[in-house]
Each structure stands twice: as structure tokens, then as C-alpha cells.
Amino acid sequence: MKLALVGDIGGTNARFALWRDGQLESVRVLATADFATPEQAISHYLIDLGLAPGSIGAVCLAVAGPVGGEHFRFTNNHWRLSRSHFCQALQVQELLLVNDFTAMALGMTRVREHERLQICPGVAEPGSPAVVIGPGTGLGVGTLLSPAEGRWQALPGEGGHVDLPIGSPREAQLWQQLFNQLGHVRAEDVLSGNGLLQLYLAMCTVDGQVPSLSTPAQVSAAALSGDALAAQVLDQFCIWLGRVAGNNVLTLGARGGVYIVGGVVPRFASFFQASGFIRSFSSKGCMSGYFEGVPVWLVTAEYPGLEGAGVALEQHQ
Template sequence: MRLALIADIGGTHVRFALWRDGRPQALRVLATGDYPGPEEAIRAYLAELGLLPDALETACLACAGPVQGDRFRLTNNHWQFGRLALTHALGLRQLLVINDFAAMALGMTALADHERLTIRPGQAATGCPRLVLGPGTGLGVSALLPDGAGGWRVLPGEGGHVDLPLGSAREVALWQVMQRELGHVSAESVLSGGGLLRLYRASCVLDGRAPQFDSAAAVSAAALAGEAGAAAVLEQFCCWLGRVAGNHALTLGARGGVYLTGGMLPHFAGFLQGSGFARCFVDKGVMSDYLEDIPVWLATAEQPGLLGAGLALQAWLERSPA
């Protein structure tokens, strides 16, 4: 029997697995920077398993960026490819390409209760949309819409690139520093790994101090260790995450709840719980009451994007003619 491949392709890493019996198996994580494109990375993954490309029959690639037409270019790395060309190069019968946060959203539908941590308690409204967003190399945003039959449909988008919202004089001043550097300051400009470091440097400029840290990991580690400047930056990061999540929840009507995902947040989950995230999430003036009962969870499951890619592939094959 030929195999099904699933992949979750982000800006920095690609996660590969085989889809068998409704679960990802043979997981491997490769650095996207080590390969010129997905074909070479797929061949390397298969070689590590002792397989040839002709072992594959179908595949689903969940990619960080908008999926439109045959050509695909990832937003935060150098990879680009054509769906038909890649299908032929690998000898596949079928290749499905979806947005990575569409896959992430599908992964949320299969979470067990122990695979999510409550960041903000509330009561999920039955039959209402759910929001999925998370910072990593970029900021992914997607949504789950009830399908009327007890299941969910995914609404992908590029909500990470909305304008960064401003809610205080300090935030205005930080925005001005970053605007001089970037021109357009999107939510992703702050709510991502590179964004946390950018926010730290902008804070140093405002406060007249020399930067001590040169990576997002160093900033968050210092914050958790009690370094005052880094802690203030991480607090601001959490507040901006709350503002952006609240904005999207209002737009979507996401009274079914909000899932936070991505590789960054689990590293400081306790800090996030105690931060101003919840306050900024509901700080919407006359619409604050609308958000008051919406719960927010942090997904702690391993590789939910891969699981979602597998679920997407499975559903697609069930709908496709043999």
C-alpha cells in the first residue's frame, strides 16, 4: 500500500509525518533553511525513513501563507513551488495544499481536554465561531465556523497582517519607534519571535538603555528570571496579543472561544496567565461586555498543525472521486 504524507511548513521549520490510521506517524522536523524547496526536503525525509518518493500516493502540505492558484510562495522563508509541478516531480496521485493555520484550526477540533490550558475562563457559546491564532515565526490567524451538522468548516485568512492596535500612550510611542523602522507596523511585527525582539529594542530606545539581549528566547528567559526590563517587554507583548485577539473575536463573533497556539506561548504560559492579556482582550469600550464570557485556551498538544493537515487530507480524499 502506498503512503500518505503530511507536512506543516512554517517560516523556520517543516514538520513531516506519514498519515496512518487517523494519526501522524514517523514525525521528523527539518530546518527550511537547509533545503532549496519542499521537493528536496520531502526527499530527505523519505530517505531518512528508508523510502523512495514512489512510496507516496497522496500528500497534504500546510503552508504558511495565502493559498491561491497553482503557485505558492511562503511568507516568511525562501520556499516557493507549483502544485502541479511538485505533484509530477514526486509521482503523486493527489496533492492538497492548504494554509498552515487552516490546518492548525482543524487540529483544534481534535484536542482532548488535557491538551488545552485555560488562559481566560468563560462559557463557550454553542453554535458560534471559534478563533485560532498564534505567534511563531509569523502570526497565524484562522477561524472555525459551525457547519450546522455538528462539525466545523475552516475560514483561513491573513489576519496576522492587520494593523497593530494602540490602546495607551506607551503603545503609541512604541509604535512610532517601530514605524520609523518598518513603515507599516502589523500585528505580526510584534506578535512573533522576531517581533518580540523588535519590541524589546524599541522599548530600549524609549527608555534610553542599551539592549542586553539579542534573541526572543533570551528576552523571554530574562523576563521569567525576573529581569525588570525584559519582564515589562513580555508584559507588553501579552497585552498586545490580548488586544489583537479581542479585535479578531469581535470581527468574527467568536463567542465559541479562542485558541492560542504556536511554538512561543507554551514557554511562558504561566506568565501569560498572570499578564494583562485578559484585561486587554475585553478592553473594547461599549463592546467590552460582548467579550466578557468568551473563554481563551492555550493549546498544549504536540503538533496540532500536522494533525490538522492529516484531517484535511482525509476529508479531501473522502470527497474526491476514486
């Protein structure tokens, strides 16, 4: 395969790399706000590497949202894309667009043992699906299926937009406050970077506290420094992540395990390991026993979305 380019484009950052002989090369991270279009960002990346137009044969971009058709509008940033214009502007022969969590799921096939922490013990059941879920700018959810005829499959979806589940009277109080603010409460409204702040503000209102923190980073930093209210917020974040992840396991029969990905949770990995995640993940009443032996890992790999875009491109050829 001719030299290819892979990208993993989020709301804030666009990650690009060359894909050669099944490996990433020359990874760069660019701010989406610095460029008007994805073509401009990729041109900048190629010029920085000294590559001339036409030197790239194919491009695979992992993007947030449903893919299909000539035009694509990015969910979490201002970019838009026309497939034909993109190929013409960058002189590439082929553009493959894949859902970002399709790429993330495929990236799990490349994660090495030292790039994941085991949160729940167990062994992946051969032939069973695995759930890939990750809070970031939004909440991504994907499904990894075992190879069929040597090819991995990943199911795209919009699982971050499911309704936020309620599992206790306390959560019902918090949900009511979130509903008062939002009207409709999705899992992503809590399980994302901005969602963490939203949850903090809701908990302050429910508990009659005056908010003193104004960013998600401040909330997590305060929690890790011993602030009691912030720690409750962060623990509730982990509990809700467990509920949503567990619901996906039941829906999909995902005894192949759960991969927690994204940029949020690895920042407080030790807190997460000791949080209420494990309890809420498997607390499903009469179906709680179903979770025995289902492994959960926290993925710490640096560029799994890029790796997955490379896998998608190779399997597409």
C-alpha cells in the same frame, strides 16, 4: 485512503508525518535551510523511513500564505513549489495545499483536554466561530467554524498583517517608535519571535535605556529571571496579543472561544497566565461585557498543524 503524507511548513522548520487511519505516524522535523526545495526535504523524509517512490497516494501541506494556482512561493523561507512538478517528482496522485492557519484551526478539533490550558474561563457557545491565533515566525490568525453536514470549516486569512492597535498613551509612544523604524506597523511586527526583540528595542529607546539583549530568546529568558525591563516588554507583548485577539472576537462574533497556538507563548505559559493579556483581551469600552463567558485556551499540543492537515485531507477526499 491510501497511505498519505502531511506537512506543516514554517519559516524555520518543516514538520512531516505519515497519515494512516486518521492518525499521525513517524513525525520528523527538518530544517528548511538544509534543503533547496520541498521535494528534496520530503524525499529525504521518505528515504529515511524506507519508503519507495509511489508509496504515497496523496500529500497535504500546510503553508504560510494564500494558496491557489499552479505555483506557490513560501512566505517565510526560500522554497517554491509547482504543483505538477511536485506530483511528478514524488510520484504522488494528489497534492492539497492549505493555508497554515486553516490547518491549525482544523487541528483544534483534535486537541485533547490535557493539551490546553484555560486562560479565561468560559464555555464555547455552540454554533459560534472560534479564533485561532498564534505568534511564531510570524503571526497567524484563522477562524474555525462549527461543522456543517459533519464537515468542519476553517477560514484562511492574513490577520497577522492588520494594523497594530493602540490602547493607551504608553502604547502610542511605543507605536510611534516602531513607526519611526518600520513606516507601517503590523500586529506581526510585535507579535512574533522577532517582534519580541523589536518591541524590546523600541521600549529601550522610549525609556532611554541602553539595550543589552540581542535575541528574542534572551529577552524572554531575562523576563523570566526577573529583569524588570524585559518583564515589561514581555507583558506588553501579552497585552498586545490580548488586544488583537479581542478585536477578532468582536469582528467574527467568536463566542466559540479563542485558541492561542504557536511556538512562542507556551515557552512562558506561567508568565502569560499572570500577564495583562486577560485585561486587554476584554477591555473594549462599551463592548467589554460581550466577552463574559468567552473561553481562551493556550494550546500545548505538539503537532496541531499536522493534525489539521490530516483533517483537511480526509475532508477533501
